[in-house]
Amino acid sequence: MVETQAGAILVNSPPETLKYLLSAGIEPPAYVLLPPDVVRGQELGSSGFVRRGINYASVEFIIYSNFFVRNRRARLITVTEDQARRLRLILAETMNGPADDAAYGPYLWIRRECAAVSYYPSFGRSPRPDDMVDVVSLEMGGGDLGATQIRLQGDTFTFVEAGSVVAEVSTQITQMALPLTVAPPRPLQRQELTLQFIGGSDGFDPAGITTCFLAYLGNDVQTQATLFDAAAYVLVRLGHLGMSSHHISEVVLSHLHEDHVAGLPELILMGGHRVRLLTSDIIYTSLLRMLGAMLALPEAEVAALFEYYPLNPGMPVEIDGRHFEAIYAIHSIPTIAVRVNGICYSGDMRYDEDWFTELESRGVLSAERHQELIRFAEGASVLVQDVGGGAIHSTITPRLLQALTAKSQRLVLAHTSRHMLPTDLEGIDGRIEFAQSGHVVAMGQLLPDDERLEIVETISACPLFARLSVAKRLSLAVQVETVAWEDGATIMHEGDPSDRSAYIVHSGLVEIWIGGAQVRILGRGSSIGERGAIWGDSRSSTMKARGRVQLVRFPPDIFQPIAEQLGLADAFARADWLAKIPVLRELPWASLLDLALDFQPRQVASGEMLFNYGDPGYDGYVLVLGEIAFSDANGTLIDMISEPGQFFGGRSALYGTPRSASARATVDSEIWELSAPAIQRLNLLYPNILMHLRAVEAELQRSRKTPLDP
Secondary structure: OOEEEEEEEOOEEEEOOOHHHHOOOOOOOOEEOOOOOOOOOOOOOHHHHHHEEEOEOOOHHHHHHHHHOOOEEEEEEEEEHHHHHHHHHHHHHHHHHOOOHHHHHHHHHHHHHHHOOOOOOOOEEEEOOHEEEEOOOOHHOEEEEOOOOOEEOOOOOEEOOEEEEEEEEOOOOOOOOOOOOOOOOOOOEEEEEEEEEEEEEEOOOOOOOOOOEEEOOOOOOOOOOHHHHHHOOEEEEEHOOOHHHHEEEEEEEEOOOOHOOOHHHHHHHHOOOOOOEEHHHHHHHHHHHHHHHHOOOOOOHHOOOOOOOOOOOOOOOOEEEEEEEEEEOOOOOEEEEEOOOOOOEEEOOOOOOHHHHHHHHHHOOHHHHHHHHHHHHOOOEEEEEEOOOOOOOOOHHHHHHHHHHHEEEEEEEEEOOOOOOOOHHHHHHEEEOOOOOOHHHEEEEEEOOOHHHHHOOOOOHOOHHOOOOOHHHEEEEEHHEEEEEEEEEEEEEEOOOOOOOOEEEEEEEEEEEEOOEEEEEOOOOEEEEEHHHHHOOOOOEEEEEEEEEEEEEHHHHHHHHHHEEEEEHHHHHHHHHOOOOHHHHOHHHHHHHHHHHHHHEEEOOOEEEEOOOOEEEEEEEEEOOOOEEEOOOOEEEEEOOOOOOOOOOOHHHHHHOOOEEEEEOOOOOEEEEEEEHHHHHHHHOHHHHHHHHHHHHHHHHHHHOOOOOO
């Protein structure tokens, strides 16, 4: 926050900034200054407004707070006009939904419903972003605030008043953005139907986490969870519950309001696991536009980052015995309500049967649509219902609770910080509960709780150890032990000698500190200590427990045979070389070691062809040493690369398309080959790395549009 004569100015706005401000007693400012774009391919999981999966232009609730609470317009200031254009697109998609009637296909009536929900009497229509906020850029003079001038000078924002610099703020973001609160961990005794709430509140509640929950559905304790919506900082919050993204089978996305989607970029780009996403076609195409603008990527590139499973009304989806079906809820933007195996999630539906009757009389709802809304939750074992109140959410009334408890065995009220029921309920309050952070709802038969199976899950969640056979992982689970540290304890200290053991985080979070600065947080499935276990090197970082932490320990007599089987010693030097590539240096060394196992070194003689134009692509390559020339179908030279770490040939191998150029070594060179199966594995486990490699190669392809002078 920078205090100026023009007013307070917020610099950067990661998710939940409003919660931080309210918690600190700071009035949300009207001015927000956003950072420059991250250049594609410069940093893993980073592009456009997004850094390591975190969106630093997460401004929706700052805008709402200014407009609806303080009755004033906010002003968002970007560096470039392109950023301003993209930010306007993001706000249009998240606040009003798709603008083009064609985007709704056969569901154009949704626009009428959304307009009815979001009707604002002062305007006689729904509010639009232009009503609530100005989006300007420094490039086009948007830094002129009268008494205060904002300028970008190199890597610094300068604030000038009366010709003097009154403040300077670096544009470099070096500290990790972290959540204000996390759900309290509690032992989870699984039953046939189990819900675990990461959060159950709204975007304005500084003490609560927005509605987001895990659903375990099935009779097997190894069944993965379904995640409903994605709260901000979802990876840290999962880690605090003793989970990683590997434990999530699929993500159900109800709609694109920031409090339901803020954690999705992080899950997609930094989760170490390719996301399966279920939502409707209308929401999906809107999501691609939103993420494309957020990441400054073409929509096709965004679509390649995750697996999309269409979940449209009347078209159920089956995944591993889970039967998903959906209808469009009634909200201010397109939203789905979802049923799966006894659970019904309303999304942010404004449920009000009297109001539905009024809408039908006005022609907004058809009789069939009216009945669809009323009947969708009937027979559910558990109904998770939004009750945020106001014009666009359900409001708690005795009539609402009577209607909803008649539809389901248990009613869970979410999306609210007000945990109070009316006093005049008639015998149904015992069936109603509120979804607070960490809350668990469970029904059906208890499932056996086997600690060894949990250890197998932890081992399997680690990409390095997941290379082992299932039988080997099962065998390891009965040989290893778990060791524990209390909150704040130092697990390992930088510079200390290694105990020659390797570890995997089993529960809790581990902070990694290097040179006195916190560089990352590791959760379940993250492995640590391999370097020391292989060569006996001293510890390269300090590791501290955040909350109570359990690690699975692999003592030398167990780890060394694993290292030999996987060939870790041979990959050691390759991992160290990868660590020197700027974009990869922030990865945990265990991830670099895992990547190094897939690269196969190859010496290429001067003049040797690597591939020809039009050939099928079976491998991608990284240049380690030397020079590679590229030519078109006519043999005309179009580009040359000589910088170590440059990637080429991967798009053809990943997508099965013919080579778009020929490649040959112009001097004796060394390359590392990455086979198509290895690229597919990279696509599944490290989508952030693949995004980087695609960005590098796309830049290379753009440069080839203009042939170089031979």
